[in-house]
Amino acid sequence: MCLGPYNKNPVAEQRNASYRSSMNPVEIEEAVTGLAEEPFDRAEFPFQFLAAFGNKKTTISRLRKGNTNQSDIAGGVLQRSNIHIATCDSGTVGQTLTALRDSPKTGTNKAKFILATDGEEFQAEDLISGETVACDFADFPNHFGFFLPLAGITTVQQIRESSFDIRATSRLNRLYVTLLQDNPEWASPERRTDMNHFMARLIFCFFAEDTDIFHAGYQFTETVERMSSGAHEITHEVIGELFRAMNTKHADRTAQGIKTWAGGFPYVNGNLFGGDHALKKRSGSAEMEVPRFSKIARSYLIHIGNLDWTKINPDIFGSMIQAVADDEERGALGMHYTSVPNILKVLNPLLLDDLRSHLEEAGDNARKLLNLRNRMAKIRVFDPACGSGNFLVIAYKEMREIEAEINQRRGEPDRKTEMPLTNFRGIEYRSFPAEVARLALIIAEYQCDVLYRGQKEALAEFLPLDSENWITSGNALRLDWLSICPPTGTGVKVRGDDLFETPLDQSEIDFENAGGETYLCGNPPYLGSLNRNTEQQEDMDRVFGSISKNYKDLDYVAAWFLKAAQFGLATKADAAFVATKSICQGEQVEMLWGPLFKMGFSIKFAHRPFHWANLASNKAGVTCVIVGISNDGPETALLYDEGALLECRNIGPYLIPMSNVIVRKSSQAIHSLSKMDYGNKPTDGGNLILRKDEKDRLIAECPDAAKFVRGYMGSQEFIRSTARYCIWVEDDCLEEADHIPELHRRFNAVRKLRSASVGSQANANASTPHRFVFAPHRSGIAIIIPRVSSERRPYLPVGFVDDSTIVSDGAAVIYEAEVPLFSILASRMHQQWVATVCSRMRMDYRYSNTLGWNTFPLPKLTEQNKTDLTRCAENILLAREAHFPATIADLYDPEAMPEDLRRAHEENDEVLERIYIGRRFRNDTERLEKLFELYTKMTGKKAAA
DNA sequence: TATCCGACAGGCG
DNA sequence: CGCCTGTCGGATA
Numbered sequence: 001m002c003l004g005p006y007n008k009n010p011v012a013e014q015r016n017a018s019y020r021s022s023m024n025p026v027e028i029e030e031a032v033t034g035l036a037e038e039p040f041d042r043a044e045f046p047f048q049f050l051a052a053f054g055n056k057k058t059t060i061s062r063l064r065k066g067n068t069n070q071s072d073i074a075g076g077v078l079q080r081s082n083i084h085i086a087t088c089d090s091g092t093v094g095q096t097l098t099a100l101r102d103s104p105k106t107g108t109n110k111a112k113f114i115l116a117t118d119g120e121e122f123q124a125e126d127l128i129s130g131e132t133v134a135c136d137f138a139d140f141p142n143h144f145g146f147f148l149p150l151a152g153i154t155t156v157q158q159i160r161e162s163s164f165d166i167r168a169t170s171r172l173n174r175l176y177v178t179l180l181q182d183n184p185e186w187a188s189p190e191r192r193t194d195m196n197h198f199m200a201r202l203i204f205c206f207f208a209e210d211t212d213i214f215h216a217g218y219q220f221t222e223t224v225e226r227m228s229s230g231a232h233e234i235t236h237e238v239i240g241e242l243f244r245a246m247n248t249k250h251a252d253r254t255a256q257g258i259k260t261w262a263g264g265f266p267y268v269n270g271n272l273f274g275g276d277h278a279l280k281k282r283s284g285s286a287e288m289e290v291p292r293f294s295k296i297a298r299s300y301l302i303h304i305g306n307l308d309w310t311k312i313n314p315d316i317f318g319s320m321i322q323a324v325a326d327d328e329e330r331g332a333l334g335m336h337y338t339s340v341p342n343i344l345k346v347l348n349p350l351l352l353d354d355l356r357s358h359l360e361e362a363g364d365n366a367r368k369l370l371n372l373r374n375r376m377a378k379i380r381v382f383d384p385a386c387g388s389g390n391f392l393v394i395a396y397k398e399m400r401e402i403e404a405e406i407n408q409r410r411g412e413p414d415r416k417t418e419m420p421l422t423n424f425r426g427i428e429y430r431s432f433p434a435e436v437a438r439l440a441l442i443i444a445e446y447q448c449d450v451l452y453r454g455q456k457e458a459l460a461e462f463l464p465l466d467s468e469n470w471i472t473s474g475n476a477l478r479l480d481w482l483s484i485c486p487p488t489g490t491g492v493k494v495r496g497d498d499l500f501e502t503p504l505d506q507s508e509i510d511f512e513n514a515g516g517e518t519y520l521c522g523n524p525p526y527l528g529s530l531n532r533n534t535e536q537q538e539d540m541d542r543v544f545g546s547i548s549k550n551y552k553d554l555d556y557v558a559a560w561f562l563k564a565a566q567f568g569l570a571t572k573a574d575a576a577f578v579a580t581k582s583i584c585q586g587e588q589v590e591m592l593w594g595p596l597f598k599m600g601f602s603i604k605f606a607h608r609p610f611h612w613a614n615l616a617s618n619k620a621g622v623t624c625v626i627v628g629i630s631n632d633g634p635e636t637a638l639l640y641d642e643g644a645l646l647e648c649r650n651i652g653p654y655l656i657p658m659s660n661v662i663v664r665k666s667s668q669a670i671h672s673l674s675k676m677d678y679g680n681k682p683t684d685g686g687n688l689i690l691r692k693d694e695k696d697r698l699i700a701e702c703p704d705a706a707k708f709v710r711g712y713m714g715s716q717e718f719i720r721s722t723a724r725y726c727i728w729v730e731d732d733c734l735e736e737a738d739h740i741p742e743l744h745r746r747f748n749a750v751r752k753l754r755s756a757s758v759g760s761q762a763n764a765n766a767s768t769p770h771r772f773v774f775a776p777h778r779s780g781i782a783i784i785i786p787r788v789s790s791e792r793r794p795y796l797p798v799g800f801v802d803d804s805t806i807v808s809d810g811a812a813v814i815y816e817a818e819v820p821l822f823s824i825l826a827s828r829m830h831q832q833w834v835a836t837v838c839s840r841m842r843m844d845y846r847y848s849n850t851l852g853w854n855t856f857p858l859p860k861l862t863e864q865n866k867t868d869l870t871r872c873a874e875n876i877l878l879a880r881e882a883h884f885p886a887t888i889a890d891l892y893d894p895e896a897m898p899e900d901l902r903r904a905h906e907e908n909d910e911v912l913e914r915i916y917i918g919r920r921f922r923n924d925t926e927r928l929e930k931l932f933e934l935y936t937k938m939t940g941k942k943a944a945a
Numbered sequence: 946t947a948t949c950c951g952a953c954a955g956g957c958g
Numbered sequence: 959c960g961c962c963t964g965t966c967g968g969a970t971a
Contacts, residue, residue, distance in 0.1 A: 081959070526952055529969060552970060553949070580952070587949065612952070622952040667947080678948055683967060715964055759968045761946090773967095774947065787949095788964045809948085810965065839949070844963065848949070889963090 026170045028053055029163075032144040033170075040119030040137065046077035046085040049115070053150040055079075072105040082150055083113040093121040101125065112149060164311040169321050171307065172199065175300040183291040196432035198290065200439050201243060202301075203321070204272055207443055210309040212455070213462055218264040221305025227261060228298060235293035235301070243288055247273035270442075270465020314440035314447070315340055315397075318388025321436055338523045342578065343394045345626050349605040349638055350576040351379070351519045352398050359402055362409075369406045376403060377418035378516035382485040382573075384476040384560060385524035386426025389437025393444045395521070396424050404452040414453050416461065421445050422468050425485045426522075427476040434473035441471075476524075477539035477559050481567045488516030520564045520575035526622065527556035528582075547595050558583050558592045561629065565599050568631055574604060576628035581609040584625055584655050586839030586851055590664050593653035596629065597660050603651040604630040605638040609843065623842055625655060654836050661932050663837040665850040670938045671858045673821060674814050676785070676849040679714065681774040681809035682726065683762050685753040687746045688772070690725040698742055705740050708733070711801075714810020715786035719797055721887040726806055728777075729770040737770060772806075779803040780816040785825060785853075787811050788841045793892040795905055796834060796845060798825040800877075812849050820861065823869035826876060828909045829916070830856060832927050857934035865915055872908035879904045 031052035041048070047060050062068045063077060071078035073096075076086040084106045088096040096116035100106060106114060106127070115124040122140040124133045124147070133143045145163040176199060180187050186195045205220040207213070214220060220242065227238040245253065245262040246269070253263055273288070293301065344352075355376065362368035381395040399419060407415045421441050428434040442465060449458030472484050527536060529552055536556055543559040544551035551558075557579045564575035583592050584606075607626035626640075637651040648657035669675070682688045689712060690698065699706045712726035727746065729737040737743050750769035754762040765773040784807050785798050800822070807813040814821055824830055834852040835845055847853075861869075879901040880891055891901055913920045913927075916934075921927045 528949090528951055530951065530967090550971090555950095582950070624952085665949090681947090681967085686966095714966095719964085757967080761969090762967075776947090786964085790963055792963090808965095809967090841951080841953085841964070842962095846949085846964095850948070 026166055026173060028148070029141070029144050029166050029170045030174070033141040033167075036138055036141045040117075042075070042087040042119065045087050045117065045119075049085060050077075050079060050083075050150075053147060070105050070109045072103055073099055076100070076103075078105055078109055078111060080109045080111075082111060083115060083147075084109075084111040085115045088116060088118050090118045090120060093118050093123050097123045097125065101127075113147065164308070165313050165317040168304070168307055168309070168312065168317065171300065171304040172203070172321060175199075175297060175304060178294065178297045178300060179291045182294045182297055186291050193431045194289065195291065196435055199432070200435040201272055202304075203436075204268070204439055204442075205242075206305050206307070206309045207312060208268075209305070211446065211450075212459060213446070214265060220265075221302055223261065224305070225302050228293075232293055232295045232298040235298045236290040240288065240290040243273050243290065247288070266463050268463055268465055269467055271467050271469060272439075272465055312443065314393050314444045315343075315390055318390060318393070318433070318436045318440040321388065338390055338578065340390075340394060342523075342626075343391050344398075345607055345640070346521050346523075346576045346578060346628075347391065347395050347398065349640075350521055350574060350628055351381075351517075352395075352402075355399070355402050359405060362406075364409055366410050369410050373403060373406050373418055375517075377420075377423075378488040379419075380423045380425060380485055380488055380516060380518040382481070382518055382520050383426040383522040384481060384520065384563065385522040385577075386428050386434075386437050386471065387523075388428075388433040389426060389440045389471065391521050391523070392424040392426055392437065393440050395519075396421070396441060396444050397448060400448040400452065404448075407452075414457060416453070416457075417445075417448070420466075422466065422470040423488065424470075426471045427479060427481075427484060428471065428473055429475055431473045434471045437471045438469075475535075475539065477543055477563065481563060482570060485518060487518050487571050487573075518567075518571055518573035520567065520573055521577065522560070523578040524557045524560040526580035529553050532556060544595075548591065551591050554588055554591045555580050555583055558588070561592060561596065561627070565596055565601050565629065565631070568601070568629070569599060572632065574628060574630040574632065576605070576626060578624055578626050581623045581625045582839060584609075584627065584653060586837070586846075586848065587665050588839075589653045589837075590662050593660070593662060597653075597662075600631045601629045602631075602633070602660065603637060603653070603655075604628045604632075606640065606651050606655045608639070608641040608655050609840070610642070611842075623840070627655075656836065656928070658928070658932060661936060663851065663855050663935060664939075665848070666854045667850060669854040669856075670935075671856060672860070673824070673858070674817060676812050676814050676853040677776040678774065678849060679787070679807045679809040679811045679813055680772045680777050683754065683757075683759070683765070683773045684750045684769075687749040687753070687769075688727045690727070692723050692725070695725040702740050702742060704736075705743060708737050708740075708743065711805035712808055713784060713801060713805050714808035715788050716810065717808075718784050718786055718799060718801075718811065719789060719888045721885070726808075727770070728806055731768075731771070734770055743770075774809065776813075776815075777803075777806055778815040782807060783814045783817040783822055783825065785812040785814075785847050788844055788846050790889075791835075791840075791843045791845055792894050794831070794894055794897070795826055795828065795892060796831050796847065797888045797892055798822060799888065812847055812853070818866075819873045820866045820869035822876075823873040823908050823912065824856075824858065826873070826905065826908060827912045828905075828924075829912055829927055829931065832924050833857075833931050836928060855935065857931050857938050859915055859934075861915065865911075868911045869908070872904070872911050875904040876901065876908060 035048050035052050038048075047064055050063070051057075051060055059068075063079060068080065069077055070080060071084060071086070073084075073086050075088060076084060078084040084100050084103065086096050086100055093116045097114060100114035100116060112128055113124060113126055115122075117123070117137055117140075120137050122133070122135050122137045124143075125131070126146065131146065133140070133146050135143065142163065145166070176195075179195065185191060205214075209220045223242065224235065224238050228235040241259055241262045242265060244256070245258045245265045246267065248256050248258060249267050355372070358372050359369075362372055376399055379399070381392060383389070383391045386392055396419070400417060403417060403419060407413055424441060426434070426437055428437060446458055446462055449461070472479065532540070540551060540554070540556065540559060543562055544554070547562065557577065560577055561575070561579070561583070564573075564577070567573055568575060582588055605628040609623045609625050612621045612624045636647050636649065639646040639648055639651050639655065639657060646657065650657065650659055652658035652660055653662060690709065695709055699709065708727055708729050709725050710728040712724045716722060717724050727737075727743060729743075738747060747769040751766050754766035754769065754773075757763060761773050765771065780803055782801050782803070783798055784801050785796065787810050789797055800817070801807060830852075831845075833856055834847060837855065838848050838852045839846045879898065880886075882900060883891060883898055886898075890896065891898065910920055916930055921930070
């Protein structure tokens with residue numbers, strides 16, 4: 001997955017900075033390894049151990065002083081809710097661990113782990129899972145994954161199981177940083193590509209020497225170590241010579257003057273060892289360069305080479321290693337990667353399930369099996385945001401498994417694969433991940449060959465590498481996808497770098513006879529309009545500019561869907577991407593699905609919104625969907641919701657079973673009820689807002705200020721009854737207010753903040769700091785509708801406020817509201833509508849006047865209807881009052897909603913639903929059907945009129 | 946003028 | 959420290 005160089009904006013940068021503060025698995029691995037290399041200090045070890053897992057200095061010094069150390073064991077350190085550690089006399093590790101396990105404090109303080117060591121032996125136990133570790137002290141860093149929950153890392157089980165990948169990443173990270181320090185001229189953006197290329201070559205060599213791709217006696221690491229022994233300054237020459245050998249055919253080596261010690265290395269080629277790109281462009285020469293190694297860098301290199309690289313897992317390793325080269329992402333170190341289960345959520349319904357069902361159907365029929373194999377050989381999988389190639393690697397591995405089964409059944413178990421690696425194509429913005437993706441695929445191919453055909457066969461055909469460059473590094477939204485991934489059988493092979501700028505002449509492709517299928521997949525970057533940089537903004541213009549004029553608020557990821565659709569129109573390719581949920585909610589539905597439906601696409605399968613966990617604790621994640629599109633008119637569509645699968649006739653753009661109805665946001669209501677306003681927006685940096693204590697002090701110090709203070713109510717204040725206040729000054733009282741020193745001070749602060757803002761609205765209002773930048777406030781009784789509220793509540797929480805209170809932009813508001821409006825807003829009908837067509841924050845309801853209120857389909861109300869609804873509203877309000885001082889949050893807690901309140905709502909629903917169909921609806925599905933039907937009717941009539 | 950969104954953020958128990 | 963649930967201001971129309 002690619003995250004381009006975005007975040008020009010200071011807010012986003014700040015977010016990134018805070019993300020870096022917690023330790024990631026790679027940093028922890030480094031710290032733990034460092035700890036094992038130090039001499040064992042019995043008294044200090046527990047604290048060093050905790051520090052290695054990211055505990056803050058203050059936490060540790062408090063533990064050290066004994067303030068928070070709960071241990072009842074001699075030499076013990078017990079951190080509440082985490083770990084009980086004890087160091088002990090030599091040879092007593094077993095007893096000490098037992099003592100820790102039996103310690104009453106271990107239980108009362110909810111320790112998750114116990115750990116005992118004497119500096120020679122190391123034993124630990126995970127008290128929740130019961131897993132244990134027992135090893136030599138020097139080896140305990142190998143088990144660091146075991147302890148990751150100590151750092152709050154529990155969400156991604158896979159990380160824990162990928163100790164090797166994390167360790168390798170950590171070492172490479174160290175080497176990379178050191179090399180950049182030693183060779184500052186390689187840090188320029190231009191040379192960085194060469195550095196990345198160099199790292200990819202190294203990784204290949206480490207893998208090759210451990211898997212016998214390099215012949216015995218010609219080990220890369222060993223050769224480098226031997227030839228540069230005592231002379232680290234020539235390390236780069238040694239490596240350069242080895243690379244040169246691997247780039248030279250055996251027949252030419254003597255003529256090229258390759259040194260004899262390098263002569264036994266195989267010819268690898270495949271561009272991997274070819275001359276470096278930037279240099280070639282600059283001087284026309286393809287001579288490759290190797291960065292210089294300091295003594296430390298050389299020792300890092302040898303250390304890395306001595307790891308067991310056969311354990312490399314190309315599915316996830318790539319995601320981690322790509323982050324090594326990325327200054328922006330180094331802090332997060334690949335933690336945005338797409339896990340294998342999530343990748344399969346895309347690939348299974350997109351193509352793998354179909355292939356597997358054909359395999360099953362073929363049984364042992366040799367002809368059918370052959371057809372399937374031939375079909376698979378012509379399938380291209382194309383990930384236009386491939387990052388380090390996870391999707392492609394998984395697709396390749398899964399398809400190889402199917403092919404192996406075919407060959408098994410056909411009695412050809414050793415058969416060479418029919419699926420060229422070059423059928424798994426990708427585009428990636430950054431050069432290093434693109435390089436890693438190529439490498440990951442090569443490694444995956446080798447591993448599959450070993451698995452399905454045997455090591456001998458795998459080795460025999462592995463080298464030299466195919467030199468085709470089928471993973472393109474560039475901006476996917478500016479490249480011509482057909483040029484990069486034309487269907488198989490068209491006669492167009494992989495095109496050279498220079499051609500990517502020029503779109504493929506479509507006459508080059510014989511689509512009629514192509515026959516090969518293409519499937520597009522991936523997890524492209526998500527970026528709201530707020531966080532895009534200029535280049536990304538222009539990308540959107542290029543992709544959507546000629547299609548619609550209403551696209552600027554679309555998420556960046558939507559551009560991949562549109563390009564995929566355009567690609568699909570030319571070649572009949574289906575596509576499926578992971579995306580932010582917002583492309584299937586709220587205003588974006590119209591912007592994206594309007595054009596896609598018009599182009600003849602529909603949703604073939606989808607995963608309903610699910611939470612994408614973030615490894616860092618205390619950080620919110622993102623809510624994702626997976627959407628597969630096709631213009632092939634599928635007869636049924638598959639809708640996945642967590643574990644469940646629903647087959648339906650059509651999946652609507654809101655990812656529910658329905659027709660392709662799009663609800664458009666509108667500033668005009670389709671019903672004839674009162675106008676709903678957006679709340680009053682301060683843009684004040686908090687200076688016009690007062691907590692209760694601030695308000696009390698202000699009025700105590702200056703009673704004259706009292707008349708400028710009003711209640712201030714948004715979502716939080718209303719739902720949780722947390723009082724806040726605001727300064728509210730009408731223009732004609734400004735002079736008086738400005739004489740109050742505290743208000744004067746606050747006005748100045750607002751003026752300063754608004755002037756300094758990059759937002760035009762803030763600037764425009766800088767000279768009127770006593771006023772909110774948006775202030776529709778009117779007197780009279782108003783209804784407040786929180787902008788965001790929890791999805792757990794069975795009804796939208798709404799309520800009345802009087803005009804001593806200012807409704808903030810944290811809520812919507814209807815001024816001078818009539819009581820029946822409350823009944824409608826508080827109904828199940830309205831909740832269902834808003835839940836479906838409005839956007840969400842996480843999974844929580846997010847209210848919008850233009851999307852939820854103005855579009856709400858409601859039959860015309862009679863006077864009798866209004867009287868009935870008024871009575872219902874009064875009953876709801878009375879029931880709420882009966883439980884004073886319970887907050888709205890208390891009252892609408894689904895576990896604890898009072899019975900009388902629930903009854904009042906039921907009654908309200910009954911009255912309203914009778915207005916729709918003369919009876920109660922059976923369920924929410926029926927409610928939504930009716931609402932969408934009515935919406936279509938009401939908007940259709942309006943359009944005609 | 947008006948408003949939708951956040952590869953989100955932060956407080957509470 | 960994990961769970962629960964909504965701020966706030968910029969970009970855009």
